[in-house]
Amino acid sequence: MKRRKDEQRKHSEQPRKRREEKSVTDKKGTARMTAGHPVPELADVSPESWREANRRLLAKTLSEFAFEELIKPVPLEGDRYRVDLDSGVSYVFSASQGALGSWRADKDSVTRGAAGLLGNEIETPAWDAQQFLVDCAGTIGTDAPTLGMYLTEVSATLAVDAARIEHGGENAAELRELGHAELECRMTGHPTLVANKGRIGFSATDVRAYAPESQELVRLQWIAVHRGLAEFRGTPDLSERAVLAHELSEETIAAFRSRIERTGGDPDAYVWMPVHPWQWDHAVQVLFAGEVAQRRVIPLGESADAYLPQQSVRTMTNMSERERFDVKLPLKIVNTLIWRGIPPHCTQGAPVATQWLTGLLDKDPVLRDELRTVFLGEIASVTVRHPYLDRVPEMPYQHLETLGCIWRESVSSRQDEGERVRTFASLLYVDEQGTSFAAELARASGLPAEEWLTRLFETVLHPVLHVMYTYGITFNPHGQNTLIGYDGDDVPRRLFLKDFVDDVSVSHTPVPERGPEPDGYDHVLPRKNPVVIRQHVVDQLLLGHFRYLAPLVAEQLGVPEERFWRLVRGAVDAYHGRFPEKADRFAEFDMLADEFPRYPFNTDRLVITRYVDRALRHALRPNGTVANPLS
Template sequence: MQTQAEDRTPSVLVVLPQATASAAAEPSAEPSTDVSGHPVPELPAVTPEAWREANRQLLAKALGEWCFEDMLKPIPSGEGRFRVDLQSGTSYVFAAEPGAFGWMRVDPRSITRTATSMLGNSIAEPAWDALRFLSDVSTTLGTDASTLATYFTELSATLAVDAARLTHGGTSAAGLRALGHTELECHMTGHNWLVANKGRVNFSASDVRRYAPESRQPVRLQWIAVHRGLAEFRGTSELSERDVLLRELDEETRARFARGLRASGLEPDAYVWMPVHPWQWDHAVQVLHAADVAQRRIVPLGESPDAYLPGQSIRTMANVSTERRFDVKLPLRILNTLVWRGIPPHCTQGAPVVTQWLHGLLQKDPFLAEECRTVFLGEVASVTVQHPYLAKLPEVPYQHLETLGCIWRESVSSRKDASERVRTFASLLHVDSSGVAFVTELVRASGLAPEQWLRRLFETLLVPIMHVLYRYGITFNPHGQNTLLGFDERDVPHRLYLKDFVDDVCVSFTSVPERGPEPDGHDHVLPRKHPMVIRQHVVDQVFVGHFRYLAPLCAEQLGVPQRTFWRLVRRTILDFHQRFPELRERFAEYDLLTPQIPRYALNRDRLVVTRYTDRALRHALYPNGTLPNPLAEE
């Protein structure tokens, strides 16, 4: 694992004030060194200046996103300024730059708040308090007090992390270039579309410092043995249960675990061995599965010898001790970015068979496999554990049913070339403490003209996604964490990596002969959807979810006007159409250039539609109006 000697910023970035009292009452569970072996200092509290700046930035984001999602109505006030009038009698005025899809990029330093004083006169003052804004806007949003209170918690938790990052600084964009994929993930700042993107409901302040990716703390997984009456192992045809254990655990550890079981009078082969996140073991498994633990149907084996780092999803762990080993996706009973972060049993059961099907289908495609060299990071093995009582009850909320299981996935380091750097698509949007975007640093390092580099980016990213969409009627829900880019020695994008197949892969319900026989019996794992919905995965995750933010960054820092940016994207799509004229009918079926696209409002869904209702199933998003598509313009 690569480290960066010149980075002198502390490796623990998050310190929340409310953790102080409990820290004095019990020994700290935090290690004394970070993943690079450097001592972890005792950090001071977040500074008031950093707290205000974090609020100011999040307030600007909330105004921009909530206007974009039609929760607020911006009124033009001339000279690039807008006003939002709230039912509370308060108004917010701000400067904003119009962007694609009707979105506005709000200037954080321009925001003022006007409210009627006790004397009856209106007073305008600079606005920076995002929590006060939530209070002001509450009646306008049309939601309930319970939702607002819980959302307040998510927003406050997000601000605490952002303010800690600002207090302690961070690695420069130039410094980030030297980091490997796993380390780079720990420097990212979360979902760019969702305002409360680090809510992590159920995590304490100490949990955030211990297990959140920005804390960059190595984690040792707890291994357990689950009786075969409860647990089911599944793997691809090339990978048996024994193969996984031989790969993931060294001989000494396997022998130690087996001795522990035998010493308790238990037969090791009667159990499926699997890892569990230490937080989940303590907060969920030993509580919900207390009966199974007491009756030795679930038996703790001990810690893994390897250290892991969490990615931005928190529940996916990358092995940093033995990088050839698998990534491990583990359930966590925390609410973050709209859903509880468990793993549904149908996903653990379906992961290997869907991986086997996709590999068999797509790796035989010479265009993808040989010309594009696209990498599909397979979910190759899994363990499913269903709750023996709750799973039999109807309408039990899903957070209680997804507490135990695991998926092993091929790691980036096991598939990349020796000289290749792999980074998430989302990392391009990262802006360092000096205001330099990571995409700007990569373009500078490449030596290419910005438009040339962007053309390479668009071809690398879009061509494989379009080929899978048009040729097979399949989409991977290619958001910024599922979509990774391989870069050559000059930091030029040259191939695409895709991950998170199960529950994110969708196929069209129209007949597509090229797909061949599909994995029958896994309709819930491999959902069939209308071609317009299939297309929307690409439009929302790539164009609305990332290019919407990347275009203004490129205009501001690379001198590429937004209009030029979108023309380059459109040109990439049309070039693909020209190369594969035999797919003409499907270009119309999955039309990426349509003038209007449905608007799916992620923040509105949490605050107004779904709220915090404890549902039996993960809910589907429904469109709320339409958006003008910048790709429709000639």
């Protein structure tokens, strides 16, 4: 144990390529994070880094397209597979297959075959992800306009990935020392989506200023919106004045009041709210130009506090005053399948959904006392509707979600002394030396690998299963929304859950334990079939996370994939054995079914949804099934 920690320390002290950094301190003078420019200009990215980023993304594209059956690899000898495309081009690569229909292509094994001048097929090493997408467009059934937009997203993703490779970044041992917000800035994006950092609408300069991987501190623009346009809502213990007092100093409040008065307005006739500076410049001052001119929207100035973007880009964590709220703000960009605004029904419904859920779940002795699960409430919001666009039937949603905000309890305000909180997604991170963060944490804990994994699976699954079985409620527990609290030895101990209003769903079957439910919030608390409720858990935990974690664990911790899935099944069985009286619910939300529907995220973008403007967000439809490794 001591030798391993000495080796980690020695490794972390090795010189690495870094840029000049700056630090921000909290009110106690303690360094809270460092920020610099880890995403260099594209001109500073070497051809080698660009090709390596492409090799990785090409392997991911082959893997995910094969999983979704967009392409159908034909087996050759050994572990080699061939894909023949309608364009006349073929790709051959080495790959392994795993549970839940997963594919894992070897990035260094791919070759591209095309007809030469004499009609013979010439095979060359393949590294170009965009070339593959052009080659396979006819096979997968996408069209030119869609491919044009998609290649824009892929190119933007590659630019960030290549810059990350060029810079190097911290090794897995160093990441253990980071706080949850700083760690978010080191993540590499959605594991399933090929174009996971598209951010259509951001320029290259915007990415360096506002993307999480840039690690740049952001100061928010505050505005006052007349109450004829804006509505504040909060949980019962949070008034509008209380939120402002929590988020702004007395001096700032006085200065903002003075600015409104200088325009001839009454400060109390306006709702005050933060706006992302990019959104203020690119959307609000354009779409709400008339309201700004008529002093129905008044700019107040920047916040004194500095914020750090989380992986969603639109959610900001306060780095100056860590006890203050996180704030979720709309951005008129396309990223990971949708426009990243905030629907008015979400801003309106966030406080009431939070009050109902926390009032229900905080009284549950298993969640409260035993599992000590933390539900990070969305405790206040501002809704602003556009005076003209909001009146037009079937108006595409991108135009209706440009102004509003949701305040959420911060992780820092709820974590214990000495507790380390990290997003679930961080376990899939692999540093440039090839070490996975999950393996680093397991080794650092001093526990046998299987014991650490068992703690992890029970920590993640038991609260989610308890809420689903007991109340017929599920969240969307993907890597961003799910955070894990670790003790001082990096052993998983409890779960933090967030993003209620966007992702919570309720079974349409009557569940007495839920008690009276909020009325008139079907958009916020959609009623769904229990099988669909279960699918949220399956998609986000099993397909969206464990499917990728299993091979990392096999490779770096020596736990074979079959054994990995037996341990996951063991965590489910342990909960079932603890509460046998819920057997009917276990059958209703059947986690041990023989198979699960497969939802094709990349197919949806390329073939089904494409980039057509829609009045509502598009619901994914299943495409086939996958065998359940827990069955």
